[in-house]
Amino acid sequence: MNIVVLAGGISTERDVSLITGKNVVKALRGVGENAVLLDIFLGYKEDAATFFNSADGNINAVNAIGIVDPSIEDIKKARGTDSDSLFGENVLEICKTADFVFLALHGEDGENGKVQATFDLLGIKYSGSGCLASAMAMNKYITKQMMDANGLRNAKYIVAKKDSFDLKYEYPCVIKPASGGSSVGISIVKSADDFNSAVATAFKYEDEIIIEEYIEGREFSVGVLGNTVLPPIEIIPKEGFYDYKNKYQEGMTIEICPAELSEEDTKKLQAATKSVFDVLNLEVYGRIDFILSKANNEFYCLEANSLPGLTSLSLLPQEAKAVGIDYPSLCKKIIELSQKKYQ
Numbered sequence: 001m002n003i004v005v006l007a008g009g010i011s012t013e014r015d016v017s018l019i020t021g022k023n024v025v026k027a028l029r030g031v032g033e034n035a036v037l038l039d040i041f042l043g044y045k046e047d048a049a050t051f052f053n054s055a056d057g058n059i060n061a062v063n064a065i066g067i068v069d070p071s072i073e074d075i076k077k078a079r080g081t082d083s084d085s086l087f088g089e090n091v092l093e094i095c096k097t098a099d100f101v102f103l104a105l106h107g108e109d110g111e112n113g114k115v116q117a118t119f120d121l122l123g124i125k126y127s128g129s130g131c132l133a134s135a136m137a138m139n140k141y142i143t144k145q146m147m148d149a150n151g152l153r154n155a156k157y158i159v160a161k162k163d164s165f166d167l168k169y170e171y172p173c174v175i176k177p178a179s180g181g182s183s184v185g186i187s188i189v190k191s192a193d194d195f196n197s198a199v200a201t202a203f204k205y206e207d208e209i210i211i212e213e214y215i216e217g218r219e220f221s222v223g224v225l226g227n228t229v230l231p232p233i234e235i236i237p238k239e240g241f242y243d244y245k246n247k248y249q250e251g252m253t254i255e256i257c258p259a260e261l262s263e264e265d266t267k268k269l270q271a272a273t274k275s276v277f278d279v280l281n282l283e284v285y286g287r288i289d290f291i292l293s294k295a296n297n298e299f300y301c302l303e304a305n306s307l308p309g310l311t312s313l314s315l316l317p318q319e320a321k322a323v324g325i326d327y328p329s330l331c332k333k334i335i336e337l338s339q340k341k342y343q
Contacts, residue, residue, distance in 0.1 A: 001033050001099040002052045003335075006115075006126075008039035009086065010075055011107020012184040012205065018062045020310040021104035025057040027328040028102070037062070038095075040105065040115070042079055043088020051094045086114070092122065100335060101126040103307055108179050111307050112138040127338040129306045133281040137306040139179050140210050143280065147301060150279045152272065154301045155291075157212035162203050172214035175199055177206040188214060217294040220259055222273040223287045223308065223316040225330070226337050229270040230319035231258035257318045265292075265299075272299050280304055284337045287316050 005028070007021025008014055021037045028035035036051060037058040038044060044051055079088065086109050095101050101119065103126050105111065113135035119126050129137070136142045147154045158169065159178065175198040176186040185205040187198035202209040223230040236254040261269065273288045287308035290299045308316045310331070320330045 002097070003028060003033050003035040004095050004098040004101045005035050005037050005057075005104050006040050006091075006095070006101055006110075007037060007104040009041050009105055009107065009109050011105075011109050013107035013110075014075065016309055016311060017104055017106040017110065019312075020106065020314070022059045022062040023310055023312065023327070024102055024104050024331050025059050027331045029057055031328050031332060035102070038091060039088060040091055040110070041075065041086060041088050044090045044094060048090040048093045048097070051090070052098075087118075092118075095119070095124050096122060098124075100339070102331070102335065103127050104310065106307060106309060108138060111305075112179065125339065125342050127284065127334050129281070129283045129286065130341075133283065134306045136280050137282060137286070137304040140176065140303055141178050141208065143304055144210075146279050147276065150275070152275055152279065152301060153298060155212040155215055157210050160199070160209050160211060162207040169195075169211050170213070171195075174210075174212050174214050175202050176210050176212075177202050178208040178210050179206060215291045215293050215295075215300055218292045219302075220261075220269060220290045220292060220299075221287055221315045221319075222269060222290070223285065223319040224273060224277045224282070225285045225320065225325075225333060228323075229274050230316070231322045232261060232266060232269050233257035233315050233319055234259040234261075235315070255315065255318060257315075257322050269299050272301065276301055276304055280306075282306055283341065285316070285334055 005021045005025045007017045009017060025035045025037045034052055035057055036054045101124055103110065103115070105115065109115070111134055113131035116126065116129070116134050117131035120131060136146060141159050144154055144157060171192065172188060172190045174186065174188055185202045187194070187201055189195050189198045199209065219235045220232045221235060222232045234256040236256070238252055238254065269290060272290065276288045277286055282304065285308070287305040289302040289305070291302055292299055308314065310317060317327050317330060325333065
């Protein structure tokens with residue numbers, strides 16, 4: 001098959017997306033597919049008809065993930081045009097000619113349902129969840145409303161908007177952008193002295209933020225692949241919390257898979273994972289994050305990920321490996337499950 005692996009974009013998770021895309025291209029080309037990386041924002045400036053002739057899958061220019069999230073303004077300048085479109089030159093034309101598009105996008109523009117809706121309208125087949133599920137999972141406020149309505153445990157919270165912000169909250173608390181990913185813009189606030197700066201940091205990324213109670217405990221993540229809930233993985237940062245640096249710099253976090261939980265707790269966590277996945281109407285694959293409260297030994301859902309990372313340090317590939325699914329097989333399985341949506 002001619003497969004576009006769509007990555008990049010202009011979200012704070014651009015670098016993560018490109019590394020995911022590079023890994024997917026290498027894996028799929030290794031099992032005989034003609035997979036080629038395409039930056040959704042920078043596009044392809046050559047003749048679109050030559051795109052699938054790439055000898056290396058267009059991956060040689062992809063660099064490692066930096067310690068901090070990338071400068072979006074620098075990316076916009078690199079494009080060299082005044083267009084406001086998310087889609088770069090020839091992107092939609094190339095995707096329409098592909099047999100399949102593997103979405104290696106991360107962050108708001110790739111996961112909020114807009115790309116998925118565009119592809120639905122154009123008849124382009126793509127991986128993962130549809131537009132509505134993607135939109136619900138991307139917005140933490142909507143995710144929490146859906147969980148609340150269905151009795152699924154999550155941290156108590158309030159929502160604040162930049163133009164009407166006058167709220168007080170108990171400490172410690174967690175402040176985060178409503179639709180961010182990779183822990184960009186997140187702060188753990190332990191006293192009033194740090195509150196205003198944490199709010200300002202979150203508002204740099206969005207006009208709507210979530211302020212929620214801080215739950216002390218152990219952090220876990222659980223992947224879903226088709227109808228299979230994968231083994232939980234425990235995440236233990238060596239310092240601080242599981243932020244952008246700890247997620248993507250090697251050696252910063254201890255990850256244990258399968259997690260060292262009792263059989264009862266494992267089943268409880270996997271059941272909660274499937275419930276969140278189903279309530280949000282997610283499809284094909286995803287990852288749900290939890291905290292196990294030290295105070296009451298209950299699992300609280302932190303967020304849902306409709307397009308989880310597939311870098312060498314990402315959690316979902318580790319969970320799949322624990323049940324005998326290697327990386328190329330995982331990528332192929334995602335494509336096979338996604339294609340069933342169109343049958």
